[in-house]
Amino acid sequence: MNAPTQAAHLAPEVAQRAVPEALIEALKARFGVNCSTALVVREQHGRDESAFTTVPPPAAVVFAESTQDVSDAVRLCAQFQVPVIPFGVGSSLEGHLLAVQGGVSIDLMRMNKVLSINPEDLLVVVQPGVTRKQLNEEIKSTGLFFPIDPGADATIGGMSATRASGTNAVRYGTMRENVLALEVVTASGEVIRTGTRAKKSSAGYDLTRLMVGSEGTLGVMTEITVKLYPLPEAISAAICSFPSIEAAVRAVIKTIQLGVPIARVELIDHNAVRMVNAYAKLGLREEPLLLMEFHGSPAGVKEQAETVQDIASEFGGNAFEWATTPEERTRLWTARHNAYFAALQSRPGCRAISTDTCVPISRLADCLLDSIAETDASGIPYFLVGHVGDGNFHFGYLIDPNNPQECATAEALNQQLVHRALRLGGTCTGEHGIGLHKMDFLRTETGEGAVDMMRTIKRALDPHNIMNPGKIFSM
């Protein structure tokens, strides 16, 4: 994910496909000012939060305002066999949004309406450009909430495309479990629907879940039906420090294995605590912390919390601190939410390279401890945060992007970490997706056979390889 290695990763894909002037003219004729070829607009749509920076921007950007717009834009691009890259807020960490083969970016941020709220069925239908915070704002009066919370205020479209999750996934699942139905514009510009509003169905292939996590390579999502949940009657948050990462992780493992329906359980290592203390003057003990949240009835929350407090004590946890008011909770979660920015400030000018492995929880301690030892030995500054209830965690390697040695070291650490996670039965990506950087990892993880099956599906549904080409696998 760093500068020196990206060239190697991108090499097979870098061949830019021609974008004929006739297509640009056709798009301008159809979309008027909603099709831009201004360099500044194209450059905004030619990057994301990944470390890839050397890819030329798309040839044009279409600002879609409706499903019909998306369909027409895709149809025109299909006619000229030109790549189409769906674009939301641009928070991808894996290069999903880069026009690695050239093409046209379709900006979906004007498709940002909540189309229907159905509190009785605990679901909502949104356009892809609605962000998660906007959604929660718009449904506030219903007493329901949408729990999936990747770090960024990402769009529901982007989150669906990468099968995103976040801190609440341990209790509420990921986008895999929470997208119920879709409207999709296919590679030919056709509009199809997958799924219904029914909670379950055995009606044919699960096209919804095939699309979720397909990173824009099979179609553009134009309507998304997601599940909502009743706001818990009671919420209680707690923070607890541990003598070691191992002790913290063992406490989490036991909590999960006992079936405690904990809503959030986040690990913050001593480096991250030190960084957020410096950033936000939080005065937290500079030891590994677990940040936890319990949702339920008042009695249920109390019971869960007592159980977890007992488990924590068993593993040497101390300074168990409670937060039951919204303000206290906000203060505690600030530590977690600020970790990334606090880390960047801890080393001015640095770039954070984020890993995303996820392992079976029984192997979490092994995986973490070996990787921490390796990272400590490398001398690269880092922090570690994790959705440890799911076995998912992120090292943030804080590298000087102009120092090739550091870049190479971070890349080597990530390689070692991923291979360790795969050996332990895990995955190279818990929630960020494959994008450009993890294509080799995917092959190692799932085997050539499964990747070939993905390619076969891609070839069948997108014969001219125009939908976000060059992502997930090479063709």
Add this chain to the structure above:
Amino acid sequence: MNAPTQAAHLAPEVAQRAVPEALIEALKARFGVNCSTALVVREQHGRDESAFTTVPPPAAVVFAESTQDVSDAVRLCAQFQVPVIPFGVGSSLEGHLLAVQGGVSIDLMRMNKVLSINPEDLLVVVQPGVTRKQLNEEIKSTGLFFPIDPGADATIGGMSATRASGTNAVRYGTMRENVLALEVVTASGEVIRTGTRAKKSSAGYDLTRLMVGSEGTLGVMTEITVKLYPLPEAISAAICSFPSIEAAVRAVIKTIQLGVPIARVELIDHNAVRMVNAYAKLGLREEPLLLMEFHGSPAGVKEQAETVQDIASEFGGNAFEWATTPEERTRLWTARHNAYFAALQSRPGCRAISTDTCVPISRLADCLLDSIAETDASGIPYFLVGHVGDGNFHFGYLIDPNNPQECATAEALNQQLVHRALRLGGTCTGEHGIGLHKMDFLRTETGEGAVDMMRTIKRALDPHNIMNPGKIFSM
């Protein structure tokens, strides 16, 4: 699903494909006595629990004992472009197991090993022929259980292939949520793996969920990793009668909307109660009943139960009866489990035609009440049971299979019911699958575009259409 109409449904598929003698010889050479062409064996593998009976049996049955066996059998069939039909216990209700285009049945019941139990990660790896009861028996000592419980003691392979669920789905989800990873033999006989042991992943297309529910049309599952759950510390069951179906359903809707984590909530209509009373002398009030189960800590279960009891009272529920010992619970659940057999006994010689619609819970009362009125008016005896917490319910039309008028009436009722459910945003099948009978319904439900996408995927992954052809959609 009845005799007179099945011919019409089957007509386009009935063309039997030739099974060359050379293939049978090759299978016998490879499998010896594990390949049978005895008529009695073929006939056992030429039917299931559906109403379709006029299809010729497969030309041969291979009893597979390993993934290699399945791979070799599929490779040989592929060489001759002969259909392959995976077979478990034969409990499909939709004709999934019938050799509508001829071919070879692969019996997977000898692949019935639990391959590894991993209690720490709450998962287990099984071969496809393991049944759900066998699985729960084999993991009993771990303190964990596998919650998915279709009526029959189906195999995990069959349940995965139809995306099955059952009474616990309201709390624990369906096979969609509970299959974590697969080993699959593809249409060319290749063995691929999908998914890992990690709880979540964003690694490429979700092939696991593409396979789950694909009814054997994309490959044969040879290893299945499923989630387990800690046996609840406390379980409490209750039965409550209501003055009307509507009152019972409204109580369920409110329970779900309040987010009560009820583990099971089953509706049994007054007809079904009457039938099980006659069958098993249960002495239940012959009114619509809700059967409920609560899982959790002792305090949590008590709290849930109190909440639901309050809701039930609000809707006129009475005779709330508790069962906390395993014996009492078994007695109550007997009513539900015996409903099907009790119904068959209520009209000697009859056949039960089961519907399987599922609607958004807000529309459940509307859907049920209109359909009940219609069914009452038809004069066909019936019973109604349902996983109403999910909006899924089954009418059982008790028809005389030799009476064409009754068959036609039942078919017409089912048609009306499905179209009503679709109008209300639901699905034609909550858990039984499409199979042979619901292909038209699928097209209406999801639209030609989505069915075409399914066909395109099928064609790409199985170019000679040998994997359980003629199911889900016509090609």
